Amino acid sequence: MTLDLDALRPFPDAGDPDHRAHDAADRLLLDESADARRGLARHEIAVIGDTFGTLALACASDATDGVVRVHQDSLGGERTLTANARSTGLEASVESLPLDAEVVRGARVVLVRLPRSLEALRDVAGLIAAHAAPDVVVFAGGRIKHMSLGMNDVLRAHFDTVDVSHARQKSRVLIARGPHDGRDPEPSAARLRIGDTDVEVRAFGGVFAGATLDIGTRLLLENLPETIPGQAVDLACGNGVVGATLALRHPGLRVYASDESAAAVASARATAAANGIADRMTVVRDDALSTLPDASASFIALNPPFHRGAAIDETIARHLFADAARVLRPGGELWTVWNSALRYRPSLEKLVGPTRQIARTPKFTVTASTRR
Incomplete structure (x- = not known):
């Protein structure tokens, strides 16, 4: 099925029709990762940092077999994903998990909304490199005004190559391949x-x-x-x-x-x-x-x-x-x-x-x- 992104709602939903559950960075992440996701099963896809569940539900709607694994730091975001999954009939197609090995184990594509903290990105990148599939491709995107060159450096510490997408609507995606030097998050x-x-x-x-x-x-x-x-x-x-x-x-x-x-x-x-x-x-x-x-x-x-x-x-x-x-x-x-x-x-x-x-x-x- 093709998911109507505009049917998803943010939480809390104040009733503002212009307040959407997706933005330009979400749409660019989905477009940049489309070829890599084609033909994959849901259980081969993981999503980290999904604000309102848009990325996970769009990936789940494009694939079959298993569930898309998701980690969201915010409890509000997790509850919004649940509500949007229920409203779209995709409850059985996504699963919320802690930020540990199981959320990315064996994943071949991982979509990440870039956190503002480099330390948070370091935890995510190290975890993916340690437990995802050897051929994993990571698509990490965000709004350009919240991105920094330090993010490229963090990804390069755990991946052989880091490519950068063209900018679109003030958003950009970093694409990382070749995981190495993985580690579990430590405080x-x-x-x-x-x-x-x-x-x-x-x-x-x-x-x-x-x-x-x-x-x-x-x-x-x-x-x-x-x-x-x-x-x-x-x-x-x-x-x-x-x-x-x-x-x-x-x-x-x-x-x-x-x-x-x-x-x-x-x-x-x-x-x-x-x-x-x-x-x-x-x-x-x-x-x-x-x-x-x-x-x-x-x-x-x-x-x-x-x-x-x-x-x-x-x-x-x-x-x-x-x-x-x-x-x-x-x-x-x-x-x-x-x-x-x-x-x-x-x-x-x-x-x-x-x-x-x-x-x-x-x-x-x-x-x-x-x-x-």
């Missing part, structure tokens, strides 16, 4: 001193701040209360440094950490293990805190992301504030650090409750909001 590591606490941090490619401590999170950690009631929640946990620091400072404390990024969850789990606190720090992949019941927590710490891709998107923070409010007990507190220019205090007052400033620098503000 970077760093030992950090935060106040009087030593923390080992681990981070896989693409995780915000990597295995470091960004200045906003440092400001939050330097100003957290000395007493934490009950279980602590590390919302949008990233590399897990906030949750790990809390657990190390308070030896009896249990920490629940969540993030919608698969790489962040893997990183936070690795951070917990490195600090010997995996038995007290539960890390889950979740949309905010959807798996926690209402009024079940007394303390939540949050450094909310404010970008979706390259664009500033304040709806992400408001969604996290609202779900934190749902999970907090009356009188419970949400401690948040945010870029001062974003002026989140009115949203915190409205969605959570009375909000007081704890600390402020020229760039960042730390607040504590009390659940009404």
Whole structure:
């Protein structure tokens, strides 16, 4: 069957008919890989970084036998793929998998939406080179404004040849062949001193701040209360440094950490293990805190992301504030650090409750909001 790309919907679907589930880079990737995919079975094709499932579903519709294996870092992207697969009757033709050997094992064609992080691309390229078929062809594409020559260098570290497609509609594709020097992804590591606490941090490619401590999170950690009631929640946990620091400072404390990024969850789990606190720090992949019941927590710490891709998107923070409010007990507190220019205090007052400033620098503000 020929898939109508315009029938696929982005998630969340705001009802804007101009908001599509594909862009020029997706279309160029499909066109550049068409000859290589011709005659292949679905199980010989893998897709990594597919934003809304367009690439995987288009490949599945063009092939037969088995499933197209897919890895998407974002839980929202994974759920969108599921919804689009259901709407097109292709549920049995695609399978979502973690970023490990099984997603690319034996694959002869791999389509990749280029991540913005070179470390994330290094994880992907090494994994493909280690476990895909010897004759694999990798098509890695993106918008030119988000591409760099460093991406070519990363691919050349794991493939004999890297060719470059002609540009089309401000998009381009890198085509890699001849895999060598493959390796499974391994987290970077760093030992950090935060106040009087030593923390080992681990981070896989693409995780915000990597295995470091960004200045906003440092400001939050330097100003957290000395007493934490009950279980602590590390919302949008990233590399897990906030949750790990809390657990190390308070030896009896249990920490629940969540993030919608698969790489962040893997990183936070690795951070917990490195600090010997995996038995007290539960890390889950979740949309905010959807798996926690209402009024079940007394303390939540949050450094909310404010970008979706390259664009500033304040709806992400408001969604996290609202779900934190749902999970907090009356009188419970949400401690948040945010870029001062974003002026989140009115949203915190409205969605959570009375909000007081704890600390402020020229760039960042730390607040504590009390659940009404």
